[in-house]
Amino acid sequence: MKKINPFKPHSPVPTAMFAGRINEITTFEKGLHQTKNGSPNNFLITGERGIGKSSLLMLYKPLATGAISTDYGNFNFVTINTVISPRTNMLTFIKVIERSLKREIGKIESVRSFLNDTWDFVQRIKVLDSGIEQSKSTEDPDLVIDDFAYSLSETCNRIANPEKGEQAKDGIVIFIDEADNASCDLHLGYFLKVVTEMLQQHGCDSVMFVVAGLPDVIEKLSASHESSLRVFNQLKVKELSPEDRHYVIDRGVEEGNKVNEEQTTISADAKRHISTLSEGYPHFIQQFSYSAFDTNTDGEISEDDVLNGAFNVGGALDSIGSRYYESQYHEQIKSDEYRQVLSIMAENMSSWVKKSDIREKFTGNDHTLTDALKALTARKIILKNTSKMGEYRLQQRGFALWIKLFGNRKK
Incomplete structure (x- = not known):
């Protein structure tokens, strides 16, 4: 029976295998505490491809919802996950947030009715989002933003002050991943700058925006609104330390031994090679570890397993190249x-x-x-x-x- 490979090169790192990022985690927990207590913090997370931004967001969510305890206790925020594509415009973005809110908190009849009434403006601008008869629409983007900010503030205040025995929430955290894909039509920097100001004007002080993307997201936000960066605490995600790289590898092997009857070990030299080849990029650690695990046949991942798995055609480096380098080199x-x-x-x-x-x-x-x-x-x-x-x-x-x-x- 083939062993199950525990490493995950094709998806964000599971929380159980997460390592390092102590500063990023501590800063986020402080931000949650501040937001819960009426002083909202927003974060801009930047870093190169494969550095672990999406994995960090995956860890942030259970911290915000209370699934993972913090030094400040357990938080109880409603979390919304969004991913930006080059096709995302402002109206599509608003609709994604609206639908996510309804899925997250609209299970109770009274809340569902409230949400339908509060977010009814979205239906009025549906024709804009569909691209049908756009030239006939008179809906001003600034009016749409105003409606959005008002609806979001009303929703946040409603869940913070529940009715009929509902559990109170600490606020709303909106995660925006791959923000470097933002098109000019989204006006992301302008949108976030204006919305955060309007939320304060509406008396809402418990909404947090967490934006993640490649380093050039900074230029895109600034191009949309030159003051938009002032909204954020900026966190630059860097390479993992050698100690953290080894931890990730060991955790992967441990996870594999939980599900596989045949146990696996890994030599110190093999871990050092994976650490060096990965350069501290979490995604690369997963890929080199995955290929080494796949290459191994005797139960101990050796230096040769790492090198063969890394450099063979179809191996780790070839796979990483197809996702990261081939487009740069050819297209x-x-x-x-x-x-x-x-x-x-x-x-x-x-x-x-x-x-x-x-x-x-x-x-x-x-x-x-x-x-x-x-x-x-x-x-x-x-x-x-x-x-x-x-x-x-x-x-x-x-x-x-x-x-x-x-x-x-x-x-």
Whole structure:
């Protein structure tokens, strides 16, 4: 019987295998405490792909609902989960929140009736959201935002002051993931800035917004409203420490041994290799661990299992590349000369490399090299050293390894 692989590279890290992020957790718990007591805190969580933002949000939810206790006791917030796509406009976003609220707190007849009356404005703007006869609509976005803020404040006050024996709630926490996908039509920065101000004007002080996305979400929020960043406490999610990486690996093995009759162990060298290859990215830890577990046949995950699982065709690095690197290398780059620049830089892994050193190996002319470095920097495929002129590097060692192993493979 094949063993069940306990590692989860295709989904956020389960709460049981969560490690580190003490500062992010403590800060969020303080924010919940402040919001519960009338001083709302909002958070903007940024970090690179695979760094663990979605996993962090998965942990935040049970903290907010009281499923996990905190130093402040058990909270009792209503939580709403939303995910932004490039197609999400303001009206769709509002409808998602409205529907989520009805699912979360609309099970009681009296509350359901209240919600239908309070959020009836959503039905009036349905024609806008459907894209039908938009030119005939006179609904002003600012009026829609005003209706939304009023309805949200009324709902929050209703659940905080329940009727007929209902249990009082601490407030509402709205999680907004993948906010870097926000389109101009969503006006996310403007929306959040205005809504938070209007909530205060309506006497509602127990709603928290938690926004997560890639680092360029900061630019998108600012472009929508230059003062929108003032609404948030900013948390930048960084790589896990080696100790936390080892903890995640050990927890995965332990979880596997709970469900598998055949027990598995892992050597110290194997853990060190997974730690190094992952560079502290939780998603990468899961993928390298998954592939090593899958490769192992004798019950002890060894250094060879990790390396074979990592570098074979279809292995960990190949899988990570298909999700993270292939688009950057093929779809975002239409020039073989630009790809040559990346291949030259990959020889230095993720270390800084001088433009002059790239020029020595580059077969194109100086003008093309300059254009390539500008374009790759603008697309955030490479980083420019802000403290030293003319130095560039790849963002991750994994990208360099993938280019070396699989970059020349036809898409």
